[in-house]
Amino acid sequence: MSAIVWLHGDSLSPNDPALLANPEAPAIFVFDEPFLAAAQLSFKRLFFLYECALEAIAGRAGSIRRGVVVDEVRAFAAEHRALTAHVTASVAPRFQRYVTGLRAAGLQVVIHEPQPFVSWRGEPPRRFSAFWRRVAAEALRPTGPGPALPSEQEVES
């Protein structure tokens, strides 16, 4: 059964785990109309998201839309005859509400975990200093060389 990938503003990258797990799948990003109409952010922010979204969907059947997130993702899934939407987790309460909305609308939602920085889960201590004491050793241990970087000539000064 085919699937789609739903991208949101907390994971708007061609390296998004849901995208990487579904290299052929169509992908959608939605400018959240009710939220943005109320928030009235600066255009700079929306344009930044647009540039990120364009690169994230490049090379696949991709769509960037304006509308109600749950409705647009559902419609996109239907257009591609998909019963499953893959997405990367976010801690934002709004994200959880949209997942609930999509499931209520009959879509199966598969949630991928973002790449961890430290393995801590659950309630953090009250102060950063206590948190840092407990995670420092792990946080300072690299897991690899990091992403391949462009050559020096390509770097803007």
Add this chain to the structure above:
Amino acid sequence: MQLRTDLTNRAEQAAYLAEALAGLYSGPPTPSPIRGGRRAALRRLRAFDARNYARARNDVAPRRNVSALSPYIRHGVLTLAEVRDSIISRFGLTPDTEKFVNELAWRAFWQLVYAHLGDQIYQDIEPAKRRARAPRRSLPPEVVSAQTGLVCIDESLQELYTTGYMHNHARMWVAAYAQHWLGVDWREGAELFYRHLLDGDPASNSLSWQWVGSTFSHKPYIFNRQNVERFSGDAFCSRCALASGGCPFDDSYENLAWRLFGVSLAELEGR
């Protein structure tokens, strides 16, 4: 509504998006000079030199020694782990890279608090340790328009409005000025920042404002003119009309504690 994805020229994209998203933003339809996307993020990561970070990260001017990666990290274009791995593998584990990873961990920490508290981050997390004496009022128009006459504040806000970025130390100055000198509720300041910051993040933004205000820390953060001069290479004060009289920051910390909160510095700091 389906948006176009075929335009490749930035000016054309901006003109198109300004129309397509009409009603969903406020202010002029001008993009930031900071580009979105993974390619731009990797270029920035490649350009950042972490040597000197520990000593110079607080310098607002004339030279900056911070990564400016926050817009990419906030939107998941780069992960904290990728940035950590890249910096340590290229610069080794040094006091500079350790400090840098410690700053990355602040974001991880705020995200965990957000995961735990959800929308409660928009309320005072703890009672304020000290309340400013300034009478409560909403964000004055001269702050919104970056015309307070205080060059350090106005230029920081101007940079925010035109680029969507503000240096961390300048964010601390502006947040402290708004809350402790002007008596503005932190939510109003946080909302202004959130509308403009390319890295605008519910957790990092609200919780940092609360950290400055002391509803999520042991004491209010304050600064003085000496601090501004030390970390701006005199870029601001030398051009400020209020430098020769009337600068509200031109005082000792002891006097500021009395003036702003009516307590001694020792009391303010909980000593």
